[in-house]
Amino acid sequence: MGDVDQAIYGFRGANARLMEALKAKQFDELAALLPRDDALPPSVRRAGGLVCVPLTEHHRSTTRLVCAYSLVRAKDPPLRSVHAGGLPAYRVRCESDALEVRLVLDQLRMWRDRGKAWGEMSVLALSSGHLTDFMDELKNAGIPYAERKDKDPPPPPHPPYGRVTLGTIHSVKGWECDVVCVVRLNYDSTKTDEAQPAFGWSIFCRSGGGDPALADKVQAQQLEKVRLLYTAMSRARRFLSLSCALPTGRDGGEPTRRWLPVLATLDETGGCVKSFAVRGEADISRAVAEVSADADAVAAEA
Numbered sequence: 001m002g003d004v005d006q007a008i009y010g011f012r013g014a015n016a017r018l019m020e021a022l023k024a025k026q027f028d029e030l031a032a033l034l035p036r037d038d039a040l041p042p043s044v045r046r047a048g049g050l051v052c053v054p055l056t057e058h059h060r061s062t063t064r065l066v067c068a069y070s071l072v073r074a075k076d077p078p079l080r081s082v083h084a085g086g087l088p089a090y091r092v093r094c095e096s097d098a099l100e101v102r103l104v105l106d107q108l109r110m111w112r113d114r115g116k117a118w119g120e121m122s123v124l125a126l127s128s129g130h131l132t133d134f135m136d137e138l139k140n141a142g143i144p145y146a147e148r149k150d151k152d153p154p155p156p157p158h159p160p161y162g163r164v165t166l167g168t169i170h171s172v173k174g175w176e177c178d179v180v181c182v183v184r185l186n187y188d189s190t191k192t193d194e195a196q197p198a199f200g201w202s203i204f205c206r207s208g209g210g211d212p213a214l215a216d217k218v219q220a221q222q223l224e225k226v227r228l229l230y231t232a233m234s235r236a237r238r239f240l241s242l243s244c245a246l247p248t249g250r251d252g253g254e255p256t257r258r259w260l261p262v263l264a265t266l267d268e269t270g271g272c273v274k275s276f277a278v279r280g281e282a283d284i285s286r287a288v289a290e291v292s293a294d295a296d297a298v299a300a301e302a
Contacts, residue, residue: 085302088294091266094243095248100183102281122177126184131168135147172235242263
């Protein structure tokens, strides 16, 4: 059993093509990907009746959230949630890092006021370094939190009761909670030197520099990052916030930071994604109030 869209451990040597080749019955390619010549049992090659059984009934997220993260990685056949309706995913562009932190804290407080336990809330990012400012502000606000890092042991199915979880996306694979805020979903568009390592999301501003082999490697790394985003989004049961900080450039010019490409082009016409722009404190208040009103409407429909 496995989900290729949650294959996110390429940096540890994992290869998502293993599942793809098995699903497509491409046994020669599958054997080539395995570490030993005899690692593919003859019984697998003889399995003309090998059948892939898609698990399409989804029990975690609401219908609109499944729709939102299916825009990032579409399923064939598509997932079908047993939880009708629900809130859309909220895509929020903030003018500064500080405003993004304030936005997330106000979202958490709003859900707390609506009766959610702190332990049903998570703030997720690509790396621990992206969470430092959020951790500091939670501490200053007296909000209890627990930190998870990439090297921590596998998590329990549900976050620890009573504390907001601040974790890397890799560290929370396998669990779920009601409220999920995925933060710092931007990259620096100036990091284009192909000779330098591309850290984190900055792989999205690389192309391979005309070298076909390097271009294939870059494309594979970009695809793994998209799967990582999908994994983060699919932790949410009821509320999902996707945010970034894109400060305006010098003299009012374009910001050098960019949304992750797949988020910059999300289709809002289906009603499963709603966008906000936060340029100041008043915008945060309006955004949080609108989310609360949406939650009231969803509750009234239930």
